[in-house]
Amino acid sequence: MESAGGDLQRLRQLNSLASLHALRGSPPLTLAELARRTGLSRASINEVIADLMGRGWVTEVPPAPGVMGRPARRYRFRSDAGYVLGLDIGVHKVLAAITDLNGEVIASGRTAVGAETPRQERLAAVDRAIAACLAMSNVPVADIWAVAAGTVGVVDRQGRVTTVYSIPDWAGVDLAGHLRKTFGQLVLVANDSKLAALAEQRRGEARDVRDLVYLHAGRRPGAALIVDGKLHLGFSGASGEVGLLEAVRWLHMAAHLERCPGFTGHPPDQIAGLVFEAARAGDPAALDAVGRYVADLAVGAAALILSLDPELVVLGGGFSRSGDVLLQPLRQALEPLCLRMPEIRLSTLGEDSVVLGAACLAIDHVNRLLLSADDPLLALSSPEGVR
Numbered sequence: 001m002e003s004a005g006g007d008l009q010r011l012r013q014l015n016s017l018a019s020l021h022a023l024r025g026s027p028p029l030t031l032a033e034l035a036r037r038t039g040l041s042r043a044s045i046n047e048v049i050a051d052l053m054g055r056g057w058v059t060e061v062p063p064a065p066g067v068m069g070r071p072a073r074r075y076r077f078r079s080d081a082g083y084v085l086g087l088d089i090g091v092h093k094v095l096a097a098i099t100d101l102n103g104e105v106i107a108s109g110r111t112a113v114g115a116e117t118p119r120q121e122r123l124a125a126v127d128r129a130i131a132a133c134l135a136m137s138n139v140p141v142a143d144i145w146a147v148a149a150g151t152v153g154v155v156d157r158q159g160r161v162t163t164v165y166s167i168p169d170w171a172g173v174d175l176a177g178h179l180r181k182t183f184g185q186l187v188l189v190a191n192d193s194k195l196a197a198l199a200e201q202r203r204g205e206a207r208d209v210r211d212l213v214y215l216h217a218g219r220r221p222g223a224a225l226i227v228d229g230k231l232h233l234g235f236s237g238a239s240g241e242v243g244l245l246e247a248v249r250w251l252h253m254a255a256h257l258e259r260c261p262g263f264t265g266h267p268p269d270q271i272a273g274l275v276f277e278a279a280r281a282g283d284p285a286a287l288d289a290v291g292r293y294v295a296d297l298a299v300g301a302a303a304l305i306l307s308l309d310p311e312l313v314v315l316g317g318g319f320s321r322s323g324d325v326l327l328q329p330l331r332q333a334l335e336p337l338c339l340r341m342p343e344i345r346l347s348t349l350g351e352d353s354v355v356l357g358a359a360c361l362a363i364d365h366v367n368r369l370l371l372s373a374d375d376p377l378l379a380l381s382s383p384e385g386v387r
Helices: 009-022 030-037 044-056 117-138 175-183 193-204 270-280 283-309 319-336 350-372
Strands: 058-061 074-077 083-089 093-100 103-113 142-150 161-165 186-193 212-216 222-227 314-318 344-347
Touching: 009 030, 009 044, 009 058, 030 044, 083 117, 083 175, 083 186, 083 193, 083 350, 093 117, 093 350, 103 117, 103 212, 103 350, 117 175, 142 175, 142 193, 142 350, 175 186, 186 193, 186 350, 193 212, 193 222, 193 314, 193 350, 212 283, 222 283, 222 319, 270 283, 270 319, 283 319, 319 344
Parallel strands: 083 142, 142 186, 212 314, 314 344
Antiparallel strands: 058 074, 083 093, 093 103, 212 222
């Protein structure tokens, strides 16, 4: 970078960004190690680190106790220089989490809602979950550099929910607009399955996988795609919504479980777990119901697999907790439908997958701002610059 032409100020910014990227996610580095990783001279690294320390992005790490002599100075990225907020707005709960710039959770909050909760009450529940997070973390709103929310339903690129079946009055809600009243312009909104897929690719079973199909198995199924290492939204934000096709049968496949003989008297949100438990014990009616559910799930899954040819399929969602019952039948149902059968793994992130994926999306947005702003480091050092 030192030999590149162009404006001197921009060259300094590029050197600073290269140093930040070398430090993020790494153990503390010496100036010599930073110089090797960035290709910068020792003199340039000295100048860059002094500037980054002055801006609050980098700090010196004290030498380890008992080290003899004069140890080389080591430096680390200050992941607490700013924070992001992730949200998971579901049918029955709202989860919120504040993380540092490395994605480590600082505080979380949860608020219960129901399928019949009216829109304004659900938005109020979102606000309560956020307030609980902020209070627990002692992070002021001004230090939240980006917000990302995952929600049920199809979400357009403006952050508005366009289509949803599981919440009666949620379609049409301007979720991004609601959050901007508190946090300003740096707000992103996406479908919850998409953010769960992103979490799997960054922190879960699909870490560093370039091409991924994520399947949300539950009463409300869904799917998402990671293409060439990036979350794929599509032109309008509706990629992966194969379940909206009546022929795919995803809209009604939970009925196979809910109508299983011997279980119809239980609450609908409890039946699936009981059926899976009975199938685990070898109950013929439960095994048949699970087989029918999996057969329908495989139709849409095969369409996505044939379109993307992914390295991996991750099975997530509430039903993935019964993956020991679902995984083998799903493999058997998919194999005759696919040209090449990808590996299938179960999610290990549980119900935190969406809120963690939201935090990942918010951090990605901060990173893009770092790379594209006229003076990104200065911009992100003040709330006014973020907005």
